[in-house]
Amino acid sequence: MAPVKVSKICCIGAGYVGGPTCAVIALKCPHIQVTIVDLNQARVDAWNSPDFKLPIYEPGLEDVVRQARGRNLFFSTNVDKAILEADLIFVSVNTPTKKSGVGAGFAADLNYVELATRRIAAVAESNKIVVEKSTVPCRTAESMRTILEANSKPNCRFDILSNPEFLAEGTAIADLFSPDRVLIGSLQTSEGLDASKSLADVYANWVPTERILTVGLWSSELSKLAANAMLAQRISSVNALSAICEATGANIDEVAHAVGFDSRIGPKFLRASVGFGGSCFQKDILNLVYLSESLHLPEVAAYWRQVVEMNEYQKRRFAKTVVDTLFKTITGKRIAVLGFAFKADTGDTRESASITLIKDFYAEKALVRVYDPQVEHEQIWMDLTEAIPGTPVDSIKKQVTLCPSVLEACEGAEAVVIATEWKEFKEVDWAQVYSKMEKPAFVFDGRMILDADALTKIGFKVTTIGRGSV
Numbered sequence: 001m002a003p004v005k006v007s008k009i010c011c012i013g014a015g016y017v018g019g020p021t022c023a024v025i026a027l028k029c030p031h032i033q034v035t036i037v038d039l040n041q042a043r044v045d046a047w048n049s050p051d052f053k054l055p056i057y058e059p060g061l062e063d064v065v066r067q068a069r070g071r072n073l074f075f076s077t078n079v080d081k082a083i084l085e086a087d088l089i090f091v092s093v094n095t096p097t098k099k100s101g102v103g104a105g106f107a108a109d110l111n112y113v114e115l116a117t118r119r120i121a122a123v124a125e126s127n128k129i130v131v132e133k134s135t136v137p138c139r140t141a142e143s144m145r146t147i148l149e150a151n152s153k154p155n156c157r158f159d160i161l162s163n164p165e166f167l168a169e170g171t172a173i174a175d176l177f178s179p180d181r182v183l184i185g186s187l188q189t190s191e192g193l194d195a196s197k198s199l200a201d202v203y204a205n206w207v208p209t210e211r212i213l214t215v216g217l218w219s220s221e222l223s224k225l226a227a228n229a230m231l232a233q234r235i236s237s238v239n240a241l242s243a244i245c246e247a248t249g250a251n252i253d254e255v256a257h258a259v260g261f262d263s264r265i266g267p268k269f270l271r272a273s274v275g276f277g278g279s280c281f282q283k284d285i286l287n288l289v290y291l292s293e294s295l296h297l298p299e300v301a302a303y304w305r306q307v308v309e310m311n312e313y314q315k316r317r318f319a320k321t322v323v324d325t326l327f328k329t330i331t332g333k334r335i336a337v338l339g340f341a342f343k344a345d346t347g348d349t350r351e352s353a354s355i356t357l358i359k360d361f362y363a364e365k366a367l368v369r370v371y372d373p374q375v376e377h378e379q380i381w382m383d384l385t386e387a388i389p390g391t392p393v394d395s396i397k398k399q400v401t402l403c404p405s406v407l408e409a410c411e412g413a414e415a416v417v418i419a420t421e422w423k424e425f426k427e428v429d430w431a432q433v434y435s436k437m438e439k440p441a442f443v444f445d446g447r448m449i450l451d452a453d454a455l456t457k458i459g460f461k462v463t464t465i466g467r468g469s470v
């Protein structure tokens, strides 16, 4: 058998990964028909909206969708039709941390992956290459194969590949156009290698072949968890050092710069912050912790768990610094929180450090004023009601106000907290902000984006993460 030449792709899951990834495949491979399906009608409607009000904000995404939609890119809720027609199917559904049952709080919830796999088995009438795009624990492909083989029709064969996605939100399109690498894992059988070649040929339409890495299935699955764990570990390491800097008078910017100059370490991902957020880092490390425990490797589990614990510590430590600096009480004080997204250039708020900070300020009875340039207000209320359980949203609204601009958030405030590194916050007229605030006016820069000296000259009392006052 020779590798199949892919002509129709179905992607199950039109989220942050399925949407941008397959839209880019459609753009770069005009000869391939790509259909992205989802059960969520509202999401599909947004992808299809005539004015391109897409369900996710990602720089450059609208342009890609404008070029390909209706040509060879389609969004639909007709999951079965897309499965039936495709020769290659990406499974790109969510794999959140389990909330209950065995492994709650750590293990990945594979229910959506299983449901999608069962749907493929039930509907398919011809051979399919099934690709795990979702981030999954090591050996999930084996469970998928068992389900597919037990439920498939006669003469219908499935080849399963692992093809984890490494895009980061905010830079998804640039990452997809020019990925550091594309990783494809397959069984090392002749059928597995053929399937791997079929998918590699799709990417080869725009990715240099030396960047397309083909490996074994389990290595591919584990590499995704490993990459995220090591990236998050760098942030927790630099954040741990930021606490030492604050206590000694060293400057984490200078330390990270000096350390990152070592070519073996490199300069990227060494920015101290109020803590990492996003839908992936915490979830994937907890997944790795669970995997390690399941494999009876408690020391390995404890090692990776500490990366998440350090992140929690960093968020708590920052909130405490705000309270301590404001004379040990923020009761009834106005605190402006600038940024609600977990990082700049995204509207995504999953695991955002901002949520933890606001929850802590709320518990201290502060009056919190929030501004974010992208996040929908409805999303903020949803996140806060989930973070402050048992409190109706109307009670939260007595202490938390959502504001339409930086200036309005800061009006009458005693302190400004920078929680997300939006470029807009650097460009604010800080002298004007100062004139509108209570005095003394405090700034807490949780992202190291502001010019502390310039703000101090204006009159602000500035606290920057990782910078001691000694």
Ligand SMILES: NC(=O)c1ccc[n+]([C@@H]2O[C@H](COP(=O)([O-])OP(=O)(O)OC[C@H]3O[C@@H](n4cnc5c(N)ncnc54)[C@H](O)[C@@H]3O)[C@@H](O)[C@H]2O)c1
Binding pocket: 012, 013, 014, 015, 016, 017, 018, 037, 038, 039, 040, 043, 079, 092, 093, 094, 095, 112, 115, 116, 133, 134, 135, 136, 165, 166, 167, 168, 169, 279, 280
């Ligand atoms: N968000 C990221 O930046 C990122 C990057 C790399 C990898 N990942 C991984 O990719 C996967 C998807 O993440 P996401 O952020 O796109 O999630 P998401 O929640 O944004 O999207 C998942 C979509 O799948 C749909 N879905 C679930 N079950 C379905 C089914 N049976 N049939 C059809 N549609 C179904 C949901 O309705 C949802 O729209 C996760 O495993 C995640 O860990 C995410």
Ligand SMILES: O=c1ccn([C@@H]2O[C@H](COP(=O)(O)OP(=O)(O)O[C@H]3O[C@H](CO)[C@@H](O)[C@H](O)[C@H]3O)[C@@H](O)[C@H]2O)c(=O)[nH]1
Binding pocket: 135, 165, 166, 167, 168, 169, 170, 228, 231, 235, 268, 269, 270, 271, 272, 273, 274, 275, 276, 277, 278, 279, 280, 281, 342, 343, 344
């Ligand atoms: O030096 C740094 C770099 C990042 N962050 C924070 O870390 C979090 C995650 O940032 P980033 O990794 O840029 O965004 P994600 O979209 O979460 O992307 C990560 O998670 C994805 C999902 O698995 C992977 O595909 C990507 O490769 C991986 O970078 C954010 O809160 C950032 O503000 C820091 O605090 N300091």
